[in-house]
């Protein structure tokens with residue numbers, strides 16, 4: 131399973147890229163808005179220079195034609211740009227049109243496996259089921275990943291990848307990998323958390339103490 135960063139923050143992307151673990155980046159309008167005053171095109175172009183992999187840029191139109199128009203523009207920014215559209219019937223229209231023009235899409239805000247099946251059938255490159263937001267409703271979000279993974283495996287025509295999104299903690303990363311996700315897109319904080327363990331820290335302290343005390 132690949133690791134993407136779910137952020138529009140250049141410093142976070144630069145840092146995670148230096149760890150050698152980043153295969154792509156996802157953004158959404160909320161994450162871009164958090165980077166006060168930043169121009170969308172400049173942010174996406176800068177990310178594309180730091181990470182050699184798919185970079186999702188989300189359309190904000192609600193109608194399919196509007197999404198296609200935005201997507202065609204995003205695609206001129208960099209060959210690695212993936213057009214993110216919402217999981218609606220208008221979104222499906224955009225996926226279908228963009229796929230016919232050779233432009234890759236990421237269908238986001240997926241909350242049931244049938245949305246994921248429709249997105250794949252329309253020609254989505256990636257789907258983004260929101261595990262954490264499903265968990266927030268009291269339902270097991272990871273079950274969504276298991277179901278989509280099985281449905282895609284059952285249909286040899288489907289090549290669509292599954293991004294486990296709305297990741298909230300390190301356990302979500304582990305469970306996504308076990309459930310069959312192709313990618314987990316993670317906030318920077320969760321990536322940092324996933325590398326921390328008190329026994330690692332204690333082990334380092336002990337090794338250093340023993341090294342200093344050696345005869």
Ligand code: G3P
Nearest residue numbers: 136158262263295296297
């Ligand atoms: O980028 C989409 C998704 O990962 C958002 O997560 O934490 O806002 O539910 P969250």
